[in-house]
Amino acid sequence: MGFDYTRSLGPTLGRFLSDLRRRKVTGIRGSDGRVHVPPLEYDPVTAERLSEFVDVASTGVVRGWSWIPEPLEGQPLDRPFAWALIQVDGADTSLLHAVDAGSPDRMSTGTRVRARWRSDRAGAITDIECFEISDEPADPPVEADDVTMVITPVNLHYTHSASPTEDPFLRGLMEGRLIAQRCPACEKVYFPPRPACPTDGVPTTDQIELADRGTVTTYCVVNVPFLGQRIPPPYVSAYVLLDGADIPFLHLLLGVAPEDVRMGMRVEAVWKPREEWGPTMQNIDHFKPSGEPDAPFDSYSQHL
Amino acid sequence: MRDVAVVGFAQTPCVRETDGTTNGVEMLVPIFHEVLGGLGLSKTDIGFWCSGSSDYLAGRAFSFVSAVDAIGAFPPIMESHVEMDAAWALYEAWVKLLCGEVDTALVYGFGKSSAGELRRVMAMQLDPYVVTPLWPDSLGLAGIQARMGIEAGLWDEQSMAAVAARSRAAAVSNPLAQLSGSVEVSELLASPYVVSPLRRHDCAPITDGAATIVLAAGDRARELCERPAWITGFEHRVDSPSFGARDVLTSPSAVAAGKAAGADGVEVAELHAPFTHQEILLRQALGLGDDVVVNPSGGVLAGNPMFAAGLARIGEAARRVHDGSASKVLGHATSGPLLQQNLVCVMEGRE
Numbered sequence: 053m054g055f056d057y058t059r060s061l062g063p064t065l066g067r068f069l070s071d072l073r074r075r076k077v078t079g080i081r082g083s084d085g086r087v088h089v090p091p092l093e094y095d096p097v098t099a100e101r102l103s104e105f106v107d108v109a110s111t112g113v114v115r116g117w118s119w120i121p122e123p124l125e126g127q128p129l130d131r132p133f134a135w136a137l138i139q140v141d142g143a144d145t146s147l148l149h150a151v152d153a154g155s156p157d158r159m160s161t162g163t164r165v166r167a168r169w170r171s172d173r174a175g176a177i178t179d180i181e182c183f184e185i186s187d188e189p190a191d192p193p194v195e196a197d198d199v200t201m202v203i204t205p206v207n208l209h210y211t212h213s214a215s216p217t218e219d220p221f222l223r224g225l226m227e228g229r230l231i232a233q234r235c236p237a238c239e240k241v242y243f244p245p246r247p248a249c250p251t252d253g254v255p256t257t258d259q260i261e262l263a264d265r266g267t268v269t270t271y272c273v274v275n276v277p278f279l280g281q282r283i284p285p286p287y288v289s290a291y292v293l294l295d296g297a298d299i300p301f302l303h304l305l306l307g308v309a310p311e312d313v314r315m316g317m318r319v320e321a322v323w324k325p326r327e328e329w330g331p332t333m334q335n336i337d338h339f340k341p342s343g344e345p346d347a348p349f350d351s352y353s354q355h356l
Numbered sequence: 357m358r359d360v361a362v363v364g365f366a367q368t369p370c371v372r373e374t375d376g377t378t379n380g381v382e383m384l385v386p387i388f389h390e391v392l393g394g395l396g397l398s399k400t401d402i403g404f405w406c407s408g409s410s411d412y413l414a415g416r417a418f419s420f421v422s423a424v425d426a427i428g429a430f431p432p433i434m435e436s437h438v439e440m441d442a443a444w445a446l447y448e449a450w451v452k453l454l455c456g457e458v459d460t461a462l463v464y465g466f467g468k469s470s471a472g473e474l475r476r477v478m479a480m481q482l483d484p485y486v487v488t489p490l491w492p493d494s495l496g497l498a499g500i501q502a503r504m505g506i507e508a509g510l511w512d513e514q515s516m517a518a519v520a521a522r523s524r525a526a527a528v529s530n531p532l533a534q535l536s537g538s539v540e541v542s543e544l545l546a547s548p549y550v551v552s553p554l555r556r557h558d559c560a561p562i563t564d565g566a567a568t569i570v571l572a573a574g575d576r577a578r579e580l581c582e583r584p585a586w587i588t589g590f591e592h593r594v595d596s597p598s599f600g601a602r603d604v605l606t607s608p609s610a611v612a613a614g615k616a617a618g619a620d621g622v623e624v625a626e627l628h629a630p631f632t633h634q635e636i637l638l639r640q641a642l643g644l645g646d647d648v649v650v651n652p653s654g655g656v657l658a659g660n661p662m663f664a665a666g667l668a669r670i671g672e673a674a675r676r677v678h679d680g681s682a683s684k685v686l687g688h689a690t691s692g693p694l695l696q697q698n699l700v701c702v703m704e705g706r707e
Contacts, residue, residue: 053415057484065485088601090486096596116507116604118499119552124476126491135496137504137600146600148487148497156552161507177486204489206480210415210472215377246425247381253399253428255385 054207061200064093067105070198072179075169075191079106079143086144090177108142110167110190112183115139115146119156126207128182134159138183150182158185166190175199214331217245220259222331228323232297234258240298244333264321264336266294267347269356273310288313292339293355300355303333307340316352318344360453361577361584362703364570365671365678366391370534370659373470374564377422378414380466383566384426391462391568395580399428402570403458405435406449408442408465409663412480415472423466434458441465441628442567443666443689443699449571450590459576466566467662474562474662481692483597494630494693495551495559501604501694502633503553508605510640513553516632517544520557520657523635527654534561534659557657560630565661567668585674585685585703589617592699599694607641610688610698614642617700622686624649624676626669630656634695638688642700652676666690670701677705 061069064080068091071078080091081104089108094101117136123129128150136159137146152168153159165183167190173179175198214222217233221244224231233256234241235249242249242256249256271290288310291300305313306322319339329335366387376382392398405427409420416422420437427433438444442465449461469477475493482488505511518541527536544557570580577584593609593616596602619625619642627642627650629635635657639650651657653672656665666689676682683705691697 059485061485068486086601088598090483090598090600092596092598092601096598096601116500116504118496118503118554119549120493120496121549121551124473124491124493126476126479127493128490135492135500137500145598148492148600149490161503177489202485204484206488208412208415208472208477208480210378212378212415212471213375215375215382218377247377247379248385248425249428250425251428251430253385253388253426255382 053210054205056203056205058201058203061202062093064091064102066198066200067091069175069177069202070196072177073173073175073196073199074193075110076193077108077110077140077167079108080104081106087142088145089140089143089147106142108140110140112138112140112143112165114151114159114161114163114165116161117151117159119159128178133182136165136183138165149180152182152184176202215247217247217256221245224261225333225335226329226331228326228329228335230262230264230294232260232262234260241296242299243294243297244301260296262294262296265342266292266297266319267352268305268313268315268317268319269293269300269352270315271305271313286310290319290339292319293352298355303336304338305340306338314346316346316349318342318347358454358456358573359577359586360450360571360573361581361586362569362670362674363572363577363581363584364391364395365568365674366394367532367567367664367668367671368565368661369532370563370565370661372534372562372564374468376468378416378468378471379419379422379425380409380468380566381423381426383466383564384423384464384568387566387568388426388462391570395570397580402460402462403434404449404452404461405433406445406461406463407437408440408445408667409437409467410439412477413467413469413472413662440691441663441666441689443670443701444592444691446569446571446667446670446701447590447592447699450587453571453573459573461571462568463571463667464566464568465664465667467664468564469562469662470564495554497693498559498631498634499551499554502558502631505605505633505637506553510605511633511636513545514541515636516558517541519632519635520544523651523654523657526652527658530653530658532659533654534563536654536658554631558632560656560660563660565659565664567661567664567671569667569671569674581678583678583680583705585677586706587701588704589700589702591616592697594692594697597692597696599696604694605637607637607695607698610638610641610695613698613700617702619643619686619700619702622648622684622702623682624652624673625686626651626653626655626673626688628656628666628669628689630660632657637695642686642688666699674703677703680705
């Protein structure tokens with residue numbers, strides 16, 4: 053699952069990240085006179101707005117560290133490295149970053165380090181590729197434009213298990229069958245099934261099979277294009293209440309002009325070719341009108 | 357002001373992986389049944405519901421809304437949620453009861469950590485501008501704190517391993533624990549580092565689980581529970597998120613919360629310390645002497661269901677009041693990196 057968060061920076065972080073782009077590290081003076089790196093917008097003790105920027109060095113000293121033998125996705129280095137709190141020269145607080153030390157034997161608290169600047173800098177904390185063990189000064193500053201925004205991509209990976217109620221539903225789909233579940237308390241039929249009946253809070257344990265036809269309870273005409281859209285607009289997204297079910301689900305309705313769709317319209321599933329089936333509702337390519345007379349409003353009014 | 361007490365507590369077994377959804381429903385249904393059944397209540401007797409969980413952990417949007425299915429929210433209920441450990445949901449519910457708006461509340465937390473990569477998910481709680489883009493993992497950050505403490509002489513690898521050994525030994529009496537048993541400190545110290553200076557036993561395990569607590573006010577509490585755990589102090593405090601700017605070898609927020617909640621004189625403390633050295637740090641911050649029994653359940657080193665573990669600490673502590681084995685207890689919860697935010701709930705039994 054990924055998302056590129058795009059964030060505006062404001063005057064304090066904007067200055068800090070613009071300066072990183074220039075291979076410069078900038079701190080800010082707190083209410084107590086301490087120089088904070090990274091700079092804080094407000095003093096952590098007095099909550100006063102801070103504004104006095106202070107030039108600090110891109111060299112410093114390790115104040116604390118841990119050793120990562122197997123780096124994780126997204127971390128600054130893909131070989132073993134140290135996380136370190138680094139107090140850059142001129143600062144009173146510490147910055148977290150990676151140190152490319154090669155071996156934990158070379159790391160110790162008090163070790164002198166310097167920033168290793170990335171060649172393509174965007175105005176981000178990752179403009180410092182990492183720190184390296186050295187007594188020498190880092191590369192000198194260069195000219196660069198200010199930045200006002202930063203994009204911070206987030207990519208996380210999840211394994212969603214098929215839960216005990218989803219399992220028969222997904223297996224059924226692989227065979228072209230629609231398996232719903234009935235609440236043992238209120239006897240409502242859920243398709244797709246849920247882990248528990250939202251009315252009674254008990255697991256929906258009774259399985260029943262439904263036919264692949266039903267009634268449009270409500271619908272909308274999609275006119276707006278969006279990222280990932282499968283078919284060109286306009287088209288109809290409809291809530292379909294399968295016969296025997298108590299909860300409608302959203303699906304695509306084709307084979308009818310948008311202006312002819314109506315609540316109560318009877319529809320049937322159009323399945324993809326069998327060789328394309330998997331454990332997914334996408335086995336049903338879309339619904340189309342079945343040609344039956346419309347369902348009376350009373351037959352679905354409780355399911356809107 | 358009304359008196360409010362913890363009257364019921366239930367939790368799932370702490371396990372490495374469950375087969376349910378990340379919405380927690382499968383874990384919550386049985387513990388709701390257990391806690392309400394034990395008190396002779398049904399869902400309609402509960403005036404307010406409040407939960408703690410995280411969508412980043414669940415890997416889906418509005419997982420806490422789906423979790424409401426476990427309640428059976430019809431007719432509609434009064435409900436709230438915090439994107440934090442459910443100990444903070446308990447705080448919200450406690451305030452609601454103090455205000456006299458309702459007489460009972462059920463609080464729950466759930467987390468299915470096995471679905472994602474917990475060490476990376478935890479980076480989402482850091483500063484999104486200058487820290488998260490580096491993807492610092494939870495073990496890497498805790499390792500820095502642990503080493504700084506070792507070098508400052510506050511603890512060493514031996515005393516850290518002793519915390520783990522004591523936790524696992526205590527957990528033998530906890531049938532819901534994930535890790536328990538008799539281990540020698542020397543055996544633990546013979547294992548390799550995971551993230552130096554942390555070994556596997558220094559880090560709470562990755563756990564799926566859920567927990568729930570029922571609160572009740574005044575006479576309602578006395579009706580429901582023979583020996584309610586009356587909340588006599590409930591405080592939470594937070595330190596700056598800029599951990600490079602604060603002294604990570606203490607926890608000012610834990611000190612302040614403990615002092616305000618009246619931690620003096622507790623007999624039992626359940627501490628939410630996901631790393632061995634953090635238990636030592638918290639003991640000191642909360643002023644807990646050697647006579648205080650710490651984590652008789654095994655604590656989170658024996659099972660750490662994210663977003664439920666802090667609530668479970670309060671439940672475990674309350675249980676010692678319910679069963680008459682203690683008269684003043686403390687439950688603690690933490691949130692944020694390196695013990696940034698801390699909550700202390702002090703409870704007492706009355707004759």
